[in-house]
Amino acid sequence: EVQLVESGGGLVQPGESLRLSCVVSGFNLSSYWMHWVRQASGKGLVWVSRFNNDGGSSRYADSVKGRFTISRDNAKNTLFLQMRSLTAEDTAVYYCVRDRPYGANSGYFDNWGQGTLVTVSS
Amino acid sequence: SSELTQDPAVSVALGQTVRITCQGDNLRNYNANWYQQKPGQAPVVVIYGKNNRPSEIPDRFSGSSSGNTASLTITGAQAEDEADYYCNCNSRDTSVNPVIFGGGTKLTVL
Numbered sequence: 001e002v003q004l005v006e007s008g009g010g011l012v013q014p015g016e017s018l019r020l021s022c023v024v025s026g027f028n029l030s031s032y033w034m035h036w037v038r039q040a041s042g043k044g045l046v047w048v049s050r051f052n053n054d055g056g057s058s059r060y061a062d063s064v065k066g067r068f069t070i071s072r073d074n075a076k077n078t079l080f081l082q083m084r085s086l087t088a089e090d091t092a093v094y095y096c097v098r099d100r101p102y103g104a105n106s107g108y109f110d111n112w113g114q115g116t117l118v119t120v121s122s
Numbered sequence: 123s124s125e126l127t128q129d130p131a132v133s134v135a136l137g138q139t140v141r142i143t144c145q146g147d148n149l150r151n152y153n154a155n156w157y158q159q160k161p162g163q164a165p166v167v168v169i170y171g172k173n174n175r176p177s178e179i180p181d182r183f184s185g186s187s188s189g190n191t192a193s194l195t196i197t198g199a200q201a202e203d204e205a206d207y208y209c210n211c212n213s214r215d216t217s218v219n220p221v222i223f224g225g226g227t228k229l230t231v232l
Contacts, residue, residue: 035221044224044225045159045208045223045226047222047223095164100170102170102171105213105214106153106171107212108167108170108171108210109157109165109167109212110167112164112165113164
């Protein structure tokens, strides 16, 4: 059974840092592209970052570029999101998501974690 | 434009058919995926690649697209289909915006 379990969320003050973790089971992390997607309370889904498994390249939404870093430890089957210089606008539930490819250049999100809540407030 | 636009809310009578639409220029080059999200739960994919349905999703869910518009159709809506629905483009090439979500449509089953 595929499982993704996020942790590391919590309450932090503006300007502080936080690292989220996502431990996966039921599949090899190294075989899949992985993403972080966030959702503020009562709002829609917003893509945050992607980690490719072909060369280990990463992509970021403009809103987090330069502040967030995605990485992973394949041996520990764990995906990370290092978040720095947090602001109130980063307050959201953060989901770890598996990307499954289809066609020549597309994918879809076939498995989601339960999410971890990050609250940035003074 | 790299946005996907959805109607904020749609309603349907129990047992009737409803179409939820998603518009955006990206849909001319990439197929839409559709996710269902119920309160307090993580999203679940219901349609991917325009009209592919995971095995656990009922066949009353279907997808289609034309030009810059993708649609999710629920034929014979059930009470348990009441949820938020999000369209999504997820490109694996060098697109400027590799992943985009629509703003979501809240479906009410009357």
